[in-house]
Amino acid sequence: MGRCDPFVPLSAVVAQDYLLEAPSRSVIRGNAALFRCEVPSFVGDLVHVTAWQEETTGHHYYPNDDHGSKPACTGHHYYPNDDW
Incomplete structure (x- = not known):
């Protein structure tokens, strides 16, 4: 007979x-x-999203407190109108 091991x-x-x-x-x-x-x-x-990368240029975007960008915390990236 086989031996019965504990769970x-x-x-x-x-x-x-x-x-x-x-x-x-x-x-x-x-x-x-x-x-x-x-x-x-x-x-x-x-x-956790820590940065964004633009596909066409390869440019990386990191959290930037000057514009309220919080990708590391929320997974969102905010581009204010002066970034366009």
Whole structure:
């Protein structure tokens, strides 16, 4: 007969790809724009947006207290009208 071991709790880890997106928005020149990073709900508690990268130029945007930008905290990036 086999030996009966005590219950051992296991934690499963599943590898699942995900994509963070900031959908395109149309903004009239001179107006402000707010971009929101859409994080899948199953990783929302684990992911923090720390910077934004412009796809066409590769320019990185980091939190900037001068304009109230808070991407590291909220996943949003605010472009005031003087950034356009």
